[in-house]
Amino acid sequence: MAKAKREDDLFAGKGGPAAESGYTAADIEVLEGLEPVRKRPGMYIGGTDERALHHLFAEVLDNAMDEAVAGFADRIDVSLEADGFVSVNDNGRGIPVDAHPKFKTKSALEVILTTLHSGGKFSGKAYKTSGGLHGVGVSVVNALSDVLEVEVARDRTLYRQEYSRGAPKGKLKEVGATPNRRGTKIRFRPDTEIFGERARFRPARVFAMARSKAYLHRGVTIRWKCAAELASEDAPEEAVLHFPGGLADFLAEQFGTRKTVTDQMFSGRIEREGGHGAAEWAVAWTAAGFGEADGFSRSYCNTVPTPDGGTHEAGLRAALTKGLRAYAESAGKAKRAAAISPDDVMAGAGAMISVFLANPEFQGQTKDRLANPEAARLVEQAVRDPFDHWLAAAPKEAERLLEFVIERAEERLRRRKEKEVSRKSAMKKLRLPGKLADCSGAEQEGSELFLVEGDSAGGSAKQARDRRSQAVLPLRGKILNVASASADKIGKNQEISDLLLALGVQTGSKFDLETLRYERVIIMTDADVDGAHIASLLITFFYTAMPALIDAGRLYLALPPLYRLSQGGKTEYAKDEADRDRLLKEEFTGRGKVEISRFKGLGEMMPAQLKETTMDPATRTLARVTLADGARAEAGKLIETLMGRKPELRFQYIQDNAAFAELDL
Ligand code: 0RA
Numbered sequence: 001m002a003k004a005k006r007e008d009d010l011f012a013g014k015g016g017p018a019a020e021s022g023y024t025a026a027d028i029e030v031l032e033g034l035e036p037v038r039k040r041p042g043m044y045i046g047g048t049d050e051r052a053l054h055h056l057f058a059e060v061l062d063n064a065m066d067e068a069v070a071g072f073a074d075r076i077d078v079s080l081e082a083d084g085f086v087s088v089n090d091n092g093r094g095i096p097v098d099a100h101p102k103f104k105t106k107s108a109l110e111v112i113l114t115t116l117h118s119g120g121k122f123s124g125k126a127y128k129t130s131g132g133l134h135g136v137g138v139s140v141v142n143a144l145s146d147v148l149e150v151e152v153a154r155d156r157t158l159y160r161q162e163y164s165r166g167a168p169k170g171k172l173k174e175v176g177a178t179p180n181r182r183g184t185k186i187r188f189r190p191d192t193e194i195f196g197e198r199a200r201f202r203p204a205r206v207f208a209m210a211r212s213k214a215y216l217h218r219g220v221t222i223r224w225k226c227a228a229e230l231a232s233e234d235a236p237e238e239a240v241l242h243f244p245g246g247l248a249d250f251l252a253e254q255f256g257t258r259k260t261v262t263d264q265m266f267s268g269r270i271e272r273e274g275g276h277g278a279a280e281w282a283v284a285w286t287a288a289g290f291g292e293a294d295g296f297s298r299s300y301c302n303t304v305p306t307p308d309g310g311t312h313e314a315g316l317r318a319a320l321t322k323g324l325r326a327y328a329e330s331a332g333k334a335k336r337a338a339a340i341s342p343d344d345v346m347a348g349a350g351a352m353i354s355v356f357l358a359n360p361e362f363q364g365q366t367k368d369r370l371a372n373p374e375a376a377r378l379v380e381q382a383v384r385d386p387f388d389h390w391l392a393a394a395p396k397e398a399e400r401l402l403e404f405v406i407e408r409a410e411e412r413l414r415r416r417k418e419k420e421v422s423r424k425s426a427m428k429k430l431r432l433p434g435k436l437a438d439c440s441g442a443e444q445e446g447s448e449l450f451l452v453e454g455d456s457a458g459g460s461a462k463q464a465r466d467r468r469s470q471a472v473l474p475l476r477g478k479i480l481n482v483a484s485a486s487a488d489k490i491g492k493n494q495e496i497s498d499l500l501l502a503l504g505v506q507t508g509s510k511f512d513l514e515t516l517r518y519e520r521v522i523i524m525t526d527a528d529v530d531g532a533h534i535a536s537l538l539i540t541f542f543y544t545a546m547p548a549l550i551d552a553g554r555l556y557l558a559l560p561p562l563y564r565l566s567q568g569g570k571t572e573y574a575k576d577e578a579d580r581d582r583l584l585k586e587e588f589t590g591r592g593k594v595e596i597s598r599f600k601g602l603g604e605m606m607p608a609q610l611k612e613t614t615m616d617p618a619t620r621t622l623a624r625v626t627l628a629d630g631a632r633a634e635a636g637k638l639i640e641t642l643m644g645r646k647p648e649l650r651f652q653y654i655q656d657n658a659a660f661a662e663l664d665l
Helices: 002-009 035-039 050-069 108-114 138-143 203-216 246-255 311-330 342-347 373-393 395-429 455-464 487-492 494-503 529-545 547-551 577-586 607-615 629-633 635-642 647-657
Strands: 075-080 086-090 145-154 157-164 173-177 183-190 221-226 238-241 266-271 278-285 296-301 349-356 448-453 470-475 520-524 555-558 563-567 570-574 595-598 622-626 659-663
Touching: 035 138, 050 075, 050 086, 050 138, 050 183, 050 203, 075 203, 108 138, 108 145, 108 157, 138 145, 138 183, 203 221, 203 238, 203 246, 246 266, 246 278, 246 349, 266 373, 278 311, 278 373, 278 395, 296 311, 311 342, 311 349, 311 373, 311 395, 342 349, 342 395, 349 373, 373 395, 448 455, 448 494, 448 529, 455 470, 455 607, 470 494, 487 494, 520 529, 529 547, 529 555, 563 577, 570 577
Parallel strands: 075 221, 296 349, 448 470, 448 520, 520 555
Antiparallel strands: 075 086, 086 183, 145 157, 145 183, 157 173, 221 238, 266 278, 278 349, 555 622, 563 570, 563 595, 622 659
């Protein structure tokens, strides 16, 4: 019984010695017990399916990898056993075994294995896989395992403890001397009560996980063992995984025998001084494709995969895209290269990026995306210079790559155009209102629909327009006062149904900005009281039936002049009396009679005048209709005022209260 007594006394009442790194057990944060993990495993490992099961292995392997990346371990043994156990054994410092001051009779190791969110931040490591689902802690693995054994070799002594479903089966015991061993071994079997009777580790998956770790940290050797009855071509019985070539070797393996655009892949790595981040990358391009996809991107932070990408991937894309564009410029191909987007650069690429960060933050439902903004800067800065040099060093190869990427960009633009043309011609087949003079161009980009009052103004506008990009729809008389009309009445109104047909949209919740047939909708009415009334009715209609069109900044007012002033060969236009008087005073100071004519309406203007003053994008001024935030709340009142008795006041109200951005388009 003497031995048992000794074991029980191991931590009784003692503070325990501080470890070499300055760690003391007091640093461990104790938050809560493990029951919540067994009650709601999904909250901790994202489910109880096969993916979640493998997450347990990932967690244990990540802990060992942390120790290796921090430089305390260089060997990890992974063993997959026939009975559902897996073990991970590293030669690091060993989990601390000294007594925890708060728990006197408990070892730090027991606290780490039975307490949520303990461990990690006190470990003195520059990089750790903490954050999100990753780094949930080995206590979660413990809670969800029907058996978990831990062995720690520290200070020439071997310690051992066994757990079941998170509860220790006995105290931490000294089991003997280990003069040559150091490190931590965790052997566990996931609980079938949680994962189901048939849940099993998939050997090929576990092997692939272990192997990618060896590629991601060239300072580690992973020795793999797999029970003979589980072994296959994708999970050998034994393997030594050590890749001094790092990510470049990884990428070469992914490419296999595929022919690449450049002879050499582009790879490199940098390490910031003082452990302030490190990055390693490898990229190559191929036309051969990868299964379903043209290319692939794999990214990692602290050796943890980030399948949803994130800031480190964004940094890589930015560096490659900017680098290629700059190279194109120096090669005199700037014009063609202007079309290159990051997607064009990455589409035919196999790209790998691995970063090491002190405080990784993972985002998203499954915590599979890296969020640290500094990672984008780190990677872009790290990659850009070497990429420029790589391109410059082999101009022939760089040329090939540039052509490869430009062709993708041009192909993408071609496809987009085709799609747009077919969409437009499908639209054309829809019956358009007979009085619409549509534009002939197929692209929506740059196209405009002028809404004009009456057939005579419509006639002038049709002659004055650029028929390739400008369409004209004459509206007869005053359009229905929609603010007060019932939906039924609106639906039966001929002017409005023509307008909707021409626009290619429906009203209310069925409105879809995507189907709008023109880039700009321009209300063009006479510069008088009646014109103002019609403009206000139309704005009210758009505001009521499709506010999103206004929000998108797609509704405009044309600003036709009211007066024409001429003297000798000089001609100016004035939009109102005040403008006229100002021009008379400032511009027409010479001798001779100034001729002033007042336009009664757009229909009175010569087509050339209308074009120059109101329609030609090169010379006209448009007012974009926008509603200020305040105006939105006031919208009900605004519409009432607009629809009130005195049209003069209404127009004034629009000019004063709706925010107008005057744009020279
Ligand atoms: C906490 C503190 C220290 C090391 C570890 C945890 C540690 C955890 C695992 C998990 C698997 N292998 C591990 N190796 C180490 C620092 C201990 C010290 O300062 O000596």
